[in-house]
Amino acid sequence: MNDMRPMDNVVTDKTKITARDVHVHYGTTHAIKGVDVDIADRTVTAFIGPSGCGKSTFLRCLNRMNDTIPGAVVTGKIRIDEADIYDPCVDPVQLRAKVGMVFQKPNPFPKSIYDNVAYGPKIHGLARNKAELDDIVEKALRRGAIWDEVKDRLHAPGTGLSGGQQQRLCIARAVATEPEILLMDEPCSALDPIATAQVEELIDELRRNFSVVIVTHSMQQAARVSQRTAFFHLGHLVEYGETGKIFTNPEDSRTESYISGRIG
């Protein structure tokens, strides 16, 4: 897993997400302090940084999950495909269908595996009939690299799977609604190395169709899966660029200390 296949490091130049001067306040806490970033399409972008620096907060700005936190105030401009997602005309529910999210802790619904995956397509009306829905579910589970393990027990509870399987189920659930962007907040923190490897492989797969933004505490993981890396520190975006460059030749001294393990 550790080799960096040169082919994979090709970065498309088309920008998917543009953030300009984003600030986030939680009551009196100033969590994000003026972040500017351009996230490319069909690319894996990794957010790294010490705990509490605002990675999750910024990630949640991208699908407006911060709206659900009382007291959270987001200012600045975030555009996806040139559309301002904080425009009053934008319905966050519609936005979240387009920007899927995988959470740090696997959180399958306490329903069957099938229903877990089918739920999103159902509420968005993506399937006209049962056969289409079955197709969507199978495709999503295949993309989530879990189809072979669960195809015989689609109607068993999703909560009965192992942690790694649950996380892949959650990924399948997120891709089932055909989002354009997939946000992942430390998707592997609860997984063992084998499951982590599976998820990483999967992320690499997903890059063909989605822009993936992944928050991770593992520098190795960031180096393995991402093409671009953003380093956050105390609410600032300190450095952002090609992953190879960040890890081999960082410009900022804080980045260097962090990746060499001196701060964090």
Added chain:
Amino acid sequence: MTDISNDTPARHGALLVTDARTKRRNRAETRFKAYGITALAIGMAFLAALLWAILSNGLTAFGQTYVQLDVPLLEEKLDKDGDRDPEKIAKVSTFGYKPLIEAALTDLVAREGIETDLDGKALTKILSESAAAKIRDRVLANPELIGRTVGFDLLASSRVDGYLKGRVSRESLARDKNLDAAHLDLVDTLSDVGVVEKRFNWAFITGADASDSRPEQAGIGVAMLGSFFMMMVVLALSLPIGVAASIYLEEFAPQNRLTDIIEVNISNLAAVPSIVFGILGLAVFIQFMHLPQSAPLVGGLVLTLMTLPTIIISTRAALKAVPPSIRDAALGVGASKMQAVTHHVLPLAMPGILTGTILGLAQALGETAPLLLIGMVGYIATNYPDGVAEGFLSPNSAMPAQIYEWAKRADPAFYERAWGGIIVLLVFLLAMNLIAVLLRRRFERRW
């Protein structure tokens, strides 16, 4: 106390020897367990004493003494003209039937060859005062019976019933002008030949209340209906209102001063004495809205007020217990807040909500004080409501109110019925709790 400098060497290596600190800790633990077991034992003892008291006092209410009597329905007394005109038959009051009963009893005594000093009029004292009315009702319903001798199962008087249940003795009759020792001798003989007999008392469960002088006739059935209609009102109002209020407060309401105040007040409402809700109901529903007094509808409204805080508090606790990650998951795939709540949060909270609701209902079912103020306590529920609308609107009593009413009356036969009523009430409460448990299980099966 925790001076470790001296015994540091002893703390290492001596695993087989329990040191003083550990001993002390273990002793404290043993002591605490003993307290716990004692507390539990005291609780169980109280419960056992309570159950024993209720069962030993109340079970007798489920048996009732009946007298089988062949009554000659003489035409010359009941229908002088012999044309079976219902109006004329109805003119004969219960007084007109008394001689028939006397004759029947005298006849019975003579037929069985029993020697007694009692004359016909004195003999009727072994029967309930309701006997004449019962015969009359039957005759009015079936005029063709006139002229024949018809067998009736008539209630024995409460003294006779009490004698067979061991409540009344020859000594206690010394100061009682209702019955003599001679009656008891008669009853002994009659029960030997099977004319006087104790049976299971369905009339107690299904029947209506009776006036002070006929405890043997009183039943809890009508009050049960009153309670039933009240519970329907409570369920129909407090469940939707309570659940909607809780969902709004828990999932949608902004966190601000106003919602804080509302929350505090809901908690406070749960602690308001129920009689306060009663007086509120009196002022609002009866004096202001002019709803009928003593009506189960009003009782249900008052109990709804009382139950709402309980339901809201338990529903909110159930909603809080649903992990936030489930809401995130739903929102994350693009569900709206409402969808997240109805598709995911509510099903998970359902067992808690149902349990809270049923416990709230059970509490309401046993509530007496608020009914005092809207006139349901003290109302003699002698008639069944005709139909459902009447059930809600016509005056009625409720089970706890009926029990209270019986407990207040002087005759010990009513006292027995009060305990019996408590058993019926407890059976209902147990059944409701059982339903709560079953529903919980059923909903939890869906993992």
